[in-house]
Amino acid sequence: MYDIKAIYEAKTIKDASRLLLEHKDAQIIAGGSDVLVQVREGKRAGKELVSIYGLDELRGVKILPNGDIKIGSLTSFSCIIGSDIIKEHLPVLAYAVEQVGSPQIRNIGTIGGNTCNGVTSADSASTLFAYDAMIEISGMDYERIIPISEFYISAGKVDLKEGEIQTAIIIKKESYEGYFGRYIKYAMREALDIATTGCSVNVKLSPDKKYFEDVRIAYGVAGPVPMRAVNAENFIKGKEVNEENIDSFANEVLNDVRPRDSWRASKAFRSHIGVVMAARCLSRATELAGGDVDGRL
């Protein structure tokens, strides 16, 4: 038995905004795989809920005429994993969301919910950061699009103002074209687990595959919100593809990440695996991009 004060079902995106403006304390619910857990824990007990789960216009993956990829916020993880567009252009995102929970959770959980929940450990978040994803937001009579790095404000808090819902996640063509990526979820179990740390890297090599033209690396659980390791990225850009540079890049990450000590894992341990993951992600992504990393995997 759940302690829910009332539930309102939005019929359209505008309707959702109206309901949210009418019920200022209401919580948006999509698949419910986070919200219902929070209600049960008492964190969101006794609240009004506005369900947007019936808004089919928010589902699906498509390529826009300009080549950008648009993922509706209500698209389930399972649908992302199965999407031909994602498989072809953003395989690393498919892999990342395949690490979420279990088949049941991936069927009900949505990528919009995953990002709006505002937690640093979300499996989709580090890869979306690494792809410079844009977040599409709809208000009562307007739309706005912001970079994902601005969407996350602090732990559990995202940039959704009164009456706003997130409607889509957009990956620009220039962000994915020519890039190859790798995500490692470091967790204590192979399923049904939260990331101790997540690391997503994508890389674009020079035409001769000898130099790193661009590298983007993002972490989950290396700080209160998902984050990019900017120092490391700047270090590696333009450098030659070799093992030594990859190792230096990985160590450079320590100038960016801010892991903390908690009972779940110590700072020393998180820092150590953060470095190992950076090296392994970049090596693998480089290999996928056709680079030669001294025969190492």
Added chain:
Amino acid sequence: MSLGKSIKRIDAFDKVSGRCKYTDDLCDKGAYIAKILHSTIAHGRVLNIDIEEAGKVEGVVKIITCFDLKEKNYFPTAGHPWSTDVSHQDVADRLLLTEEVKFYGDDIVAVIAEDTVSASKALEKIKVEYEEYPLVTDPIKAMEDGAIRIHKDYPNNILSHTSIRKGNYEEVIKDESLIKVEGWYETPPVQHCHIENFICYAYEENGRIVVVSSTQIPHIVRRVVGQALGIPWGKVRVIKPYIGGGFGNKQDVLYEPLCAFLSTQVGGKLVKLDTSREETFVATRTRHGMKTHIVSYLNKDGKYIARKIEVISNQGAYASHGHSIAAKAMGCFPQLYPCDNIEADAYTVFTNRPVAGAMRGYGIPQVMFAVESHTDDVAKKLGVDKIEFRLRNLMPVGYVDNFSKNVNYFDSFGQCIEKAKEYMDYDNRIKELENQTGDVRTGLGMAVYWYNTAVWPIALESSSCRMILNQDGSVGIQLGETEIGQGADTAFAQMAAAAIGVSVDKINVISVQDTDVTPFGTGAYASRQTYVGGFAIEKTAREFKEKIFEYAFKLTNVPPYMQYMKDGIIYRTTDNKELISLEELSKEALYSLSDSQHISAQQTAQIKSNAYSFGCCFAEVEVDIKLCKLKVNKIINVHDCGKLINPELAKAQVHGGMSMGLGFALSEIQLVDEKTGRVLNNNFLDYKLSTVMDHPHLEARFVENAEPTSVFGTKSLGEPPVCPVAPAIRNAVLQATGVGINELPLRPEKVFEYFKGANLI
């Protein structure tokens, strides 16, 4: 013959189709809901409880606080047979609700409401004032002089300390030529993680109280509810339907007494108490965390000359099964690798942690981790082959234990190890794995164990069985031993069919135990069901057949001693002539106008023997040194548990135990905040029970040496599969990296500490 065949579980279809009734399915939906307010301090005293606001919550029926208990009936909770000898009785230290808080999560108030939301809202509005005392969660600190005392009658918080002495350890170790190996090994408290949380409901009927409970031990629950409520035991009726696992947690009386009491406080109305997963983690029972210290002295020939073990067992806040677990753990040590000079000590120590009780393996998985890790440490120090070393030093064939009178009849260790080696392609693989370098290395490890079967001579072993003949020649059987998911009912059906002489489909095992109806038995625990239940079945079947043959004598004039029964047909021994079918006989017996009889039999079998069970685990583990991650790629358990009644069910038992062993080895630990005593990971997200994705293929094989003391040749299998898994995995990591990790679980953060210490990373 029905024995040794892998027939389908008799409850398989109902369980798979969801038709089986568990406690919650049976409870009327109009039941009142009880919820417990658990303390938010670990040690102290409740000064005041304000329930005014909580009482105003709509739907709240009644709130009972620890101050409302008029009589203080301290009761024990361990699922042990009652002892009529006062000195052997379990410690009675629990109250229904308590003012004296001893762990974070202790029970102080109960709310009865019309629904769960009202009950939960009321809990939030209850205000409690405490006086706080210092707390101690570590058993070694709790034993120190000056440590805060948790129970007034137990100085240094030691619930009990027992010892074994043999030879003269102190004198012998003066020989300076001996090689000394010493180690500390630590295992954490873990939880059973049965799928069905603890649940019960209670109501009054005709001046008696009925409790329906998810328990392994209905007849013991009856006794303890009587003790806790201060009412005659016969006034209590306990019913046990199908249960969703117990693994020892439900071998304790949990909230049945409180639920029964709450019903009496609302006029005997139906009250349901369904614990949440969080409560199951904190407020039921755990496995005892243990710290074990082992010192071995060996001569130059690699023979144990003197050995010492100290086991320190963390009891948590209340006695529950208490010292019996640490004592059993210690007791396995001198027998596994017999040695002339032994010093063994076991301490069970109270701390302000959640209460530890019975859990599959009853102390042996903990101490076997220590003993078998140590065995590899010894072999490494001596530079000898770890398997040859074991075979030279293990309990020899013909060994007799003076206390239990157990006999090691066969070369079970040698046979089990041989089978495991063959599966692992051990001799080739160990050579391939020599001299590895690099970030990812693979190791092969192994460990052995021995395990008892029943509880004799520590405690009573008694089992009763009833058989009734139905109109059509089918047979209903009842036992006090319970089906808890392990497949006991199916094994009982197979044994009863064999003992009576009918086919298995003619046996109807009445699965539900009802203490008003079911013959007395102490329940499901130890690994005793087929062993002890087998005696009761065989003895009852003898009486049952005697009565059948008597009746057949009247019908056929063939004397009973010239009859035998096979597949439901009674034959004459002299010429195998078919006399009468059991179906015809039963119809005649019931409906006869001249001699109507309902043929039935009931017998109690008391068993004064026990049996050694043996086996081993081999594991191949891949170690990603930089990522501090372990992956078990191949694993096998081989058991000599005597004759198999149902091979597929036996394998299933082994798979479950290996799974539990893998979690124990790699990921499971109950974490407690040392400052507050609060359990940090009271849920399945943070408590890392392994998922199906974390399991390698689990290979289970058997050596079937018929146990001479057992009526069906069986001995223990329920608990043994857990025992050797963790040390086998730890030893594989040792083999791969040279680093012996002596603290379970081998979770990445711990692996990181050890690898860093060894300069591997």
